[in-house]
Amino acid sequence: MTASEPTASGYNFAYLDEQTKRMIRRGLLKAVAIPGYQVPFGGREMPMPYGWGTGGMQLTASVLGQDDVLKVIDQGADDTTNAVSIRAFFERVAGVTTTTATGEADVIQTRHRIPEQPLRQGQILVFQVPIPEPLRFIEPSEEETRLMHALEEYGVMHVKLYEDIARHGHIATTYAYPVKVDGRYVTDPSPIPKFDNPKLHMSEALMLFGAGREKRLYAIPPYTRVESLDFEDHPFEVQEWDAPCALCGARDTFLDEVITDDRGGRMFVCSDTDYCQSRTEEVA
Amino acid sequence: MTSLTHPFLSVDALHKAFVLHGQGGMTLEVMRDLSLTLSPGECLVLAGPSGIGKSTLLKMLHGSYRVTGGTLRLHFEEGDLSLETLPAHAWHNLRRDVIGYVSQFLRVVPRVPAVEVVMEPLLARGAGEAEARVRAESMLARLNLPERLWHLAPGTFSGGEQQRVNIARGFIAEHPLLLLDEPTASLDAANREVVVELIQEAKARGAALLGIFHDEDVRERVADRLLPLTPYMGMPSTPIHEEEKPS
Amino acid sequence: MRRPDLERATLLEARGVTRLYGPGKGCEAIDIRLHRGEVLGIVGESGSGKSTLLRLLAGMVRPDAGQVIYHSSAAQGCDGSGHEGELDLYAIGEARRRALLRMEWGLVHQNPRDGLRLGVSAGANIGERLMALGERHYGQLRAAGQDWMGRVELDPGRIDDAPRTFSGGMQQRLQIARTLVTRPNLVFMDEPTGGLDVSVQARLLDMLRTLVRELGLSVILVTHDLAVARLLAHRLMVMRRGQVVEAGLTDQILDDPQHAYTQLLVSSVLTP
Known part of the structure; x- marks a missing residue:
């Protein structure tokens, strides 16, 4: 698909108003400054239901420039409904050029994958995130999970992995596999397969994560240490x-x-x- | 014997009264102006009718009853230790290392085997499990407790059997001061004999013993001195406010 | 004969601790000194303030007035090198306080379900505090889990079973294993035998006594059950309407109570 349709009129560039984009960019700056830390933001209604990537879209809209080339993938594919729709959306409201070629894209919005081709410096990868809180499975209280992050009380993350090994003989978590970013914050890498976890480590590209329903964003800046949690005698492995x-x-x-x-x-x-x-x- | 000139325990002008708040604050005076000394290697037997305050004295020496007046002192090389003013936390080590007590009744955690009940005073001092077990078993054997009972909890034992577990527990740790509250009360002749031996061994190693024995024979064989408690120093438990006497 | 050493280092201290929810409700001006290796029982009827006091001492509720001091050097034994002497529990930051609770202290809830993670296996429950301390070897975590299940008389073969499949008494023992696995210096116990059948209580009491002795634990034990207090506690504090009415050696309090309320409490106990 190419930008054959004309840019829709009556919208600000990339749909969101400039005030909102500024607010989100401020949040992103904070997120980049504190790698892996979840920053709350005032999420806007997007012309799409939650669960379809509204968090990622708001981040994309905030970082997208007029000359940027955009690529959108869903589970690695450029041609699924979700990917096609989001690409068409930004073509219409921002008039940007889109591509399917990883190497040509400046901004890549993704659902649940990281491209195989290594990303390069200057590229931005925007993840769509359903549940940003890696501790949520064990602690329902937001107040408590924030405190746990603040105090680095992360023992429970290993409880989950322990339980995996006890039940299955190996760590059976295959996607949304928790990582520790820059030796500090335990972070949910979004439901990417754990196969992609090593690509997070020391990536040349900037990685941004947006959760629309939960109104949280976080980031892994370029060249940041990202370790997948594991045990000494059950080291992290990919599929x-x-x-x-x-x-x-x-x-x-x-x-x-x-x-x-x-x-x-x-x-x-x-x-x-x-x-x-x-x-x-x-x-x- | 030099030890006779250096008593280990001195009790001076001891006074004990109970205030019964449930009975309108009635005061029961059970002991007044009791004094005694006790030297290492000596066994002093308290005599007198029941209710005169013999057990009360032992309980004050063991810290389970508070002292209303007077002093209780242990004499150590470094100086005296006043029991009546001893803070509660200091009693743990004192009971573990210095003052042993054999009561008439066995009071233990239900379901704990007899041999472990006897081992406990040794374990509390940090003795090894194996060593403590060997000593406890030999003590129980000496007191003729059938071996099949050693690993059962004493809750279901007969009075005499429980008493022997109690004696084994009391003597095993070889405290320098032993308080004996009718340890032979429900024993047969053979086992009374064993207790007499245990007491004589304790004296031989220099322990000071203060006891209550109703059995004339035992009393005569173990006592170096008799201290008859009379209403003068140990008063029968009669209320001093006659008008407040409970019905 | 040489005079024995009767002194024990102070481990935890409350100085005038007050937290009132209403007149006579809560705790008022409580002073406490817990020595190393000591089991201090706090007894009283429900509503006497004993549970509030436990929460104040354990760093869970900030007092309106007064201080709770933890002598961390006493906890480290003789050397104490490199450790601050006195920690004012509510003056140190929340991070330090929570770390203390997680690493050096332990809390045993009356209801084991409050202290256990019911969604994960017995082994994961026991291992959690070790993992929080940084243990990252699955095999060692598992070995520790099995060892502790044995110590609290649970079948180590059930290490992968969920706590839900355990009886109440077994759950309580699992909670104790989970708490003691990091060998805390100080353990707070809130009615540890409270919800259990009488037949199960005795075994648990014996187990607790053994663990206290073997690990040299210092314990603050809240209970309304004087029989439990007699068997576990070295010293007792009797509470009523938010205040301590009497304190002393356990058998002193139970056999020769001085205060009118203590006399009433002791004489009201049913003995079979």
Whole structure:
């Protein structure tokens, strides 16, 4: 899809008014200054229900410039409904150029994946976050979780991992795997597969996280230490597959299972469609 | 014997009264102006009719009753220790290391095996589990407690059996001052004999003993001196305010 | 004969601690001194203020007046090097106070469900305080869990079972294991045998006594049950309407009570 439709009139650039964007940018500056710390912000209503990426969209709208090139992915794919809709939205309300090529994008809004192609300095990755609080599963009180963060009372995070090993023999958490950012804040990396966790560590790109319903944002600045929590005798590990991608033959990417017929046929292909496609084109 | 000239315990002008708030503040005076001394290696037996205050004296020496007046002193090389003014927390170590008490009744946590009841005073001093067990078992064997009972809780034992557990517990830690409140009351002749031996051994190692024995035979065999309590120093428990006497 | 050392270092001290929710409700001008290795029982009827006092002492409720002082050097034994001598519990920051509760102190609730994480296994419950202290070896956490289950007479084979599947007495023992696994210096117990069947109480009491002796614990024990107090506490404080009416050695209080209220309390106990 290209920016064929004209920019909609009657809206401010990128939909949000400048005051709101300024407020969110201030929040982002604080988030960058305190890596992994959740900053509350006055979330606005977006023309989309919660759960569709309203948090990410508000962050994208606040950092997007007129000359920026935008890419939107959903579970690694550029062509799913959510990705297509958000891309079309910013084309109409901001008139920015969009792309599916990771390398060409200045801002990438993502739901639940980090692109396979290593990000470079100057790029911004905006995550859509459903539940920003990694301690929420064990502590329902917001007041208490804030105090726990303030005092670095993170023992319960390992209780969860312990319980995983006790039940399954290994750490069975496969997505939204908790990390410690810059040796200080325990942070939910959003529901990315733990396969992507190592890409958070010392990333060249700026990573921003927005939770629309919870009205929280946080950040992992470039070149920040990000460790996945684990035990000495059960170290953090990423998923592995027996076979390479059925389309491009990659052995080092995150694969999705695709059902191909009604007779049990299936194959594993890269979840990052742009990466897979570029490899297939190279081969061809 | 030099120890006779240096008593370990001195009681002077001891006075005890109970105030019964539930009975309109009535005061029961049970002891007045009691004095005694006790030396290491000596066994002093308190005599007198029941109700004269013999057990009361032992309980004051053990810290379970408060002292209304007078002094209770232990004499150590470094100086005297006044029991009547001793702060509560200081009694823990004093009872653990110095003053032992064998009461008529066994008061223990239910369901704890007899042998562990006997081991406890040693464990409290930091003795090893194995060593304490060996000593406790030999003590119980000596007191003829059937071996099948050692690992049962004494709650269901007969009076005599409970008493023997109590005696074993009281003598095992070899306190320098032992207070004995009718330890032979419900024992048969053979076991009374064992208690007499235990007392004589305690005297031989220099312990000072203060006891109540109703059994004439035992009393004569263990007592170095008799201290008859009379209404002059130990008063029968009659109220001094006759008009407030409970019905 | 040499005079024995009768002194014990002071571990926790309350100086004029007051917290009133109404006239006679709460605690008023309480002074306490808990020595190292001592079990101090606080007894009284419900509403006497004993639970409020426990919460004040344990750093959970800020007093309106007075101070709670923790002698951390006494807790460290003789050396005490590198440790502040006196910590004024409510003058130090919340971070330090919570860290103290988490690392050096322990709290045993009357209802084990208040002190346990019911959603995770027995082993995770026991391991939590160790993990909070930085233990990151699963095998060692598990070994500690099994060891402590044995100590509190739970079947170590049930380490992966949820606390929900345990009886009330077992849950209470699990809570005690979870609290003591980090070997705290000071443990607060609020009616630890309160909700249990009489048949289970005795075993728990014996276990607590053994643990107190073996670990050299100092304990503040709140109970309305004088029989429990007699078996566990070295010293007692009797509370009534927010005030301490009498304090002393446990058998002194129970066998020769001085205050009218204590006499009433002691004489009201049913003995089988």
